[in-house]
Amino acid sequence: MTPKIYIIDDDVQMSEMLSAAVEEVGYTSIVFNDAARFLSEPATDNDIILLDLNMPEMDGIEVIRALASKQCKSSLILISGNDTSVLHSAEELARAHSLNIIVSLCKPIKVGRLQDLLKINVKGESTEKKFVAARSSAITAEELNNALKDELFILYFQPQIDLSSGEMVGAEALVRWKQADGSLIYPDEFI
Numbered sequence: 783m784t785p786k787i788y789i790i791d792d793d794v795q796m797s798e799m800l801s802a803a804v805e806e807v808g809y810t811s812i813v814f815n816d817a818a819r820f821l822s823e824p825a826t827d828n829d830i831i832l833l834d835l836n837m838p839e840m841d842g843i844e845v846i847r848a849l850a851s852k853q854c855k856s857s858l859i860l861i862s863g864n865d866t867s868v869l870h871s872a873e874e875l876a877r878a879h880s881l882n883i884i885v886s887l888c889k890p891i892k893v894g895r896l897q898d899l900l901k902i903n904v905k906g907e908s909t910e911k912k913f914v915a916a917r918s919s920a921i922t923a924e925e926l927n928n929a930l931k932d933e934l935f936i937l938y939f940q941p942q943i944d945l946s947s948g949e950m951v952g953a954e955a956l957v958r959w960k961q962a963d964g965s966l967i968y969p970d971e972f973i
Contacts, residue, residue, distance in 0.1 A: 787811045787900070790820045790845065791834035791861070796889070800832060803893045807900050817845045827855035830884070830900070835862040835872050843872060850879030857882045859899065863889040866964055870938060888964030895963060921972055934960050 787804045789811055791797045797813045804811040809830075814820035817840040825831065831849075835842030842860065849856075858881055862869050869886035876883050885899060929935060935957055942952040959967040 784809060785826070785828040785830050788820060788823065788825060788829060788831045788856075789813045790817050790831065790837075790842075791815065792817075792837040793834070796834070796891075799893070800891065800896070803896055804832075804900065807897045809900060817841070821845065821848050821852075825854060825856045829856040830859065831856050832859045832861060835860060835868060836864055843875065846872060846876050846879065846881065850876075850881060854881065857884050859884050859896075860886040861889060861891060862886070866936075866958075866960065866966060867938065870958070870966065874940075885965060892963050895965075921967075926972060929959055936960050 787809045789797050789800045789804070791800065791813075792815050794815060797815060801811040801813050812823070814823075817837055833842050833845055842862070846858075849858075858876060860869055860872050860876070860883065862872070866886075866888060869888065873883050873886055887896065938956040938958065939953040940956055941950045942954060943949070944951045957969055959972055961967065
């Protein structure tokens with residue numbers, strides 16, 4: 783059974799563009815410009831949700847929390863026009879709630895890349911694992927060297943908080959490889 787692609791984005795033009803891209807590669811898209819309406823839909827484990835994080839009334843973070851409370855097993859592609867740190871934080875939140883994140887994409891979305899991601903998806907296999915395997919197999923030593931020379935690796939610092947006092951007691955440094963389209967490749971893919 784081919785998964786349905788749910789597109790949740792308050793920008794009507796963006797939704798239409800994403801819908802056309804999704805349907806061009808053979809998927810059925812269902813568009814919601816209102817996140818609360820989407821949450822009443824029965825998404826299946828096989829479905830994929832393209833979720834914009836920056837929406838009025840109910841933003842993507844609230845949708846992530848609602849999906850987690852419903853124990854949703856659909857795969858997520860997070861999208862945002864904000865900087866990559868917002869996407870990264872949303873990914874971390876979703877993963878902490880055991881949601882399946884395929885990838886995060888910065889707006890403007892590169893349609894070809896989105897379509898490639900969707901083409902990789904095959905029923906019965908984890909989209910995330912297939913995407914990581916497909917992307918990882920393409921990484922060469924030369925690409926890593928060029929990324930180092932071009933200073934494409936960025937650090938995020940995740941604070942460690944003492945829950946009893948509320949004070950920061952340290953920080954964990956997290957390295958990411960920033961791609962030209964704004965997406966991030968994580969260490970388990972390039973080390």
